[in-house]
Amino acid sequence: MQAARLNEYTHDMTDALEIEEIDRPSAQSPDDVIVEIEGAGWCQTDNHIIEGQWVEYVPQELPMTLGHENAGIVAEVGSDVTLVEEGDPVICHPVQTCGTCRPCRLGEDMYCENDAFNGLTTDGGFAEYLHTSERAVIPLPDGVDPTDIAPHADAGITAYHAAKKAVAELNPGDTCVVIGIGGLGHIGLQCIDAMSAADIVAVDLKDKALELADDLGAHHTINSSEAEVPEVIANLTDDVGAQQILDFVGADETTAYGPDIAAAGGDHHVIGYGGHVHEPCQAFVAGELSFRGNIVGKYTELQELVSLVDRGDVHLHTERYGLDEVNDVAEKLEHREIEGRAVIVP
Amino acid sequence: MQAARLNEYTHDMTDALEIEEIDRPSAQSPDDVIVEIEGAGWCQTDNHIIEGQWVEYVPQELPMTLGHENAGIVAEVGSDVTLVEEGDPVICHPVQTCGTCRPCRLGEDMYCENDAFNGLTTDGGFAEYLHTSERAVIPLPDGVDPTDIAPHADAGITAYHAAKKAVAELNPGDTCVVIGIGGLGHIGLQCIDAMSAADIVAVDLKDKALELADDLGAHHTINSSEAEVPEVIANLTDDVGAQQILDFVGADETTAYGPDIAAAGGDHHVIGYGGHVHEPCQAFVAGELSFRGNIVGKYTELQELVSLVDRGDVHLHTERYGLDEVNDVAEKLEHREIEGRAVIVP
């Protein structure tokens, strides 16, 4: 089968991945599931992986097929699999977990001590078939198209995971700032809207992104290239500040907003990760501010997000590309030329 | 009456405060309470105030009597006060709150929109008498000495507040790292021990502090000037890391431990505030790490801490000084020569 593979780290996206012919995977252990890929979302993290930015944090061996936002049709199952059968449409949680370590037993899939992460530590879904396991697939409801939903496998649940943590702290009348209305941000904004009655303030550099935010339910929008964000937030909130901040950019400039726009006891959720957090400890102490890291969502959170999609609460903006266009996509994303989310259709 | 007052900001602690004769306060409004001070704890924050470090964060007018860790005997009450009467021993929450703003109604005293903070934004307790209000005093149980308990009014509840947040996340078998076994740290450690069944690892540069930690219930101690803290934590926790970290130092070196010693999803609580947090966003994302700021505890938390003291779960190490010795105390603290907590007895 064909697969888009990373052979060496590079900062040149124009020939980052190579399309190669490799063996089609097959079910070896009783829990294996082989999925024929109908769609595989391209993620900013793919660019980071190509640049070697993840080497320090996870074990990674090249060559490797990238692609961690996968959905498709079950092609083959191991002997013990009961959750799905051949022909079922599924979305694939990006992490294949052991199911027996303590984090798995707590439902914390992302903390699994024996995990394999599609397209990050093991072969992913920029290929015709994906090798995964029963604990990593979720059957799709009737009427949900695998190609359309694929990016939710990572972009979606990462945004959902952060949104769910924020929602737990948001009361009606509170303010939630969403920074960066891109691939993840436009999902996170819809999740906040579906699950809370907070006022949503969208912040972006591009008017087009802010128009999208407005369409999707934002109550206010701020173009941060034109307005002083802290001043606008102060006005909107009677100087109270925002109880929750979802930072889908994670640049030095956006994390710096935290102390200036957060309400007392507020949280600045770090989801994007291009830059740094650099603050004096006193900035944490004075207003009891937290910077909270955010990881990919849990398996059960992907189930919940599928429910949100199924009930029409979350819409995904996608563009489709062929497997041979992966490097174009990588290049375009580098230049912020992708609207919504690119989906590779092998 | 005599009071130790700050007339101008300085970095020279040897004549930081001046002992002056000022008017004794009296009850003017129906909620006023006048307390004859039996003990007023000296806090690292007093040094920070003297240096002008708080000017940026709160409104502050000089001259001002410092002292925010106060306890004593009620000397006079306003006409509507029912909670206490003349002669009652009380500990004073450092913040006088309005009781009607939304944070007050939520029980979040520290977020009060109309507060006065003893010794920070209004006259404090390094004086014979303190002017405060009914909402800021807590009657002491029989047998609890005001002089002994005074430092709990800020050091105590700040440590307790952080400990309570950590305890909510700690299960038996988990590990809690306590960094800095000084004035606050030795209280926080005891609170963790009283309210959880986590394993406590104490970290400090001084063996004497670690001996104290050991006496107070630490399960392991690490001298960070001698051992590699991350390596020791990894060994103690089978490479899982610490679920909760209480950083009572807040120096650049101690906040840097966070990503290396935290378990997945762990929290690094920033309580001390000498230094900075400086981390790439990816360090937050990779292990879903949070840096959580910590403020002084609530009024109800001071009630809870008084209960802990009353039942013998938390012991405070104090040394007593006269009002005329305040500058010696400031100087000693600057050179880390105070063991436990200094209490000024006017």
Add this chain to the structure above:
Amino acid sequence: MQAARLNEYTHDMTDALEIEEIDRPSAQSPDDVIVEIEGAGWCQTDNHIIEGQWVEYVPQELPMTLGHENAGIVAEVGSDVTLVEEGDPVICHPVQTCGTCRPCRLGEDMYCENDAFNGLTTDGGFAEYLHTSERAVIPLPDGVDPTDIAPHADAGITAYHAAKKAVAELNPGDTCVVIGIGGLGHIGLQCIDAMSAADIVAVDLKDKALELADDLGAHHTINSSEAEVPEVIANLTDDVGAQQILDFVGADETTAYGPDIAAAGGDHHVIGYGGHVHEPCQAFVAGELSFRGNIVGKYTELQELVSLVDRGDVHLHTERYGLDEVNDVAEKLEHREIEGRAVIVP
């Protein structure tokens, strides 16, 4: 001024209250607020009070003016009041709290140890003026009509309080059953819808109530006089059951649904209180079911509910009556002839 007063307990609603001329209240203490009533909701609890059903639970002296769902215009304030001034439109939390007991300091207004409850333990708002206090009034945003919003002062926040507890346990894809779409139920349903992405199943005996539920956002409706409720819930939830149940009726028949329709670990919230809970302990243990009592909401919850009303998320169905029609209203409610909520306009 005129007031509708209860002189003795009775089961005959036709002359339950008497319209009498009594002194207009005035501000005596510095925290007092006098409100000219624009609307006072009539509540099922008023019928219960008239029947003497609350004597066992609270101190109550007759004669007393009933009415605990009040809104109007501030007519006079005490010397220390800063939150509102003469002429401000306000909604009145039904409980006047002390602000100094531990429950008050925790934000738990309903557990106040020194409270007065309008129309239950002190004179209420079926009168031209109400005597209340600063801690019990909430200014209304522009455009919110006091008469329209009055029933939220008790019906609204009681429903909101229960809904908020349920929402904390509801994930997208979960099911919430709302039993009884009357005065409180139709509010609770809208709160669940505004703050969660759960599927809402409305249960009532009357088709008209179910039509209202449908209009307000219910995803399914069940007429319990025609269908087997447990069977329908089982079908709707793939035999999983409902994670949360809001029982606004509280009759023997409705509490009996709990063990049959709750998902494992589910909660049956008891809000209405006509009947009993009668279950073997094994029914609690087998599915880890809880029956959770529900009280009137907190002051801050009334603020949150006002926000929901202000943003258009919660609509109230009301009918207006004059002060001289109170006994007609009592009688009609007894026979379930009130649609939505009756508001007395003195």
Add this chain to the structure above:
Amino acid sequence: MQAARLNEYTHDMTDALEIEEIDRPSAQSPDDVIVEIEGAGWCQTDNHIIEGQWVEYVPQELPMTLGHENAGIVAEVGSDVTLVEEGDPVICHPVQTCGTCRPCRLGEDMYCENDAFNGLTTDGGFAEYLHTSERAVIPLPDGVDPTDIAPHADAGITAYHAAKKAVAELNPGDTCVVIGIGGLGHIGLQCIDAMSAADIVAVDLKDKALELADDLGAHHTINSSEAEVPEVIANLTDDVGAQQILDFVGADETTAYGPDIAAAGGDHHVIGYGGHVHEPCQAFVAGELSFRGNIVGKYTELQELVSLVDRGDVHLHTERYGLDEVNDVAEKLEHREIEGRAVIVP
């Protein structure tokens, strides 16, 4: 091998179970684990099963080997098992879970949709060997004796599960009432003591049980055959009541305490299940009281309890009996003649 089996339901405990020779189980599927039993606790639930009391709640086919509190040495493992190997000492969680249903993915083992419960729906551990699975065994730390710890597999984690829910609501200075200091109650009391700083009040009919409670950390004891429990609790708590109540008896008399001894917003946890809860809905509403059912604890909670045992925080009072004495044990328990917990040693 020998096994104690139930062939038909009976109320006569003297010949409830029969010792029979049946096939020794062996590992069939890749996740199977066979445990040589070193100890199997006898539980009040075994008496309930013998009486047929569980037929209504779970699928149950006779004949069946009882015994759900098992610990021993791994004798054989399936091909995919990595958590344990032959010779490892283990404690067995009573429920064998599927690991793929949504409750399993949430960590809610007890809500597994495809579970088998040792000695309740499948053969248990009153036998020489037990057939279980990798997801149901927990390796024991060095120095923990399987025979001694066996009852924690159900009695222990059931008590721990309830205690953990109570601890989440208990602050220093709060009161926790523990009703019934028997097999479960004496464990629950120790868990509360280890994980909170609440005042513990033990209630029992027997002085000997109360002496045990006193030894294990109770701050007050009440003999309910001699004193008026509500009156004593009122005195001990300044009329506030107990924030949390753990009812390990679950008789009509003990559940009736709830409304009289609970603080506002308190919880009465139903753990024992001999009787009923029978209360007017108004008793739930007036003080916002909850009756919360309690089920066996989760797998991760058993890990946590093993940590508590390992660190010396929880001691178990056991008596050992041979497999041929099972009916004596059943009979003795019926007459409350077992002190602590009986452990069958096959």
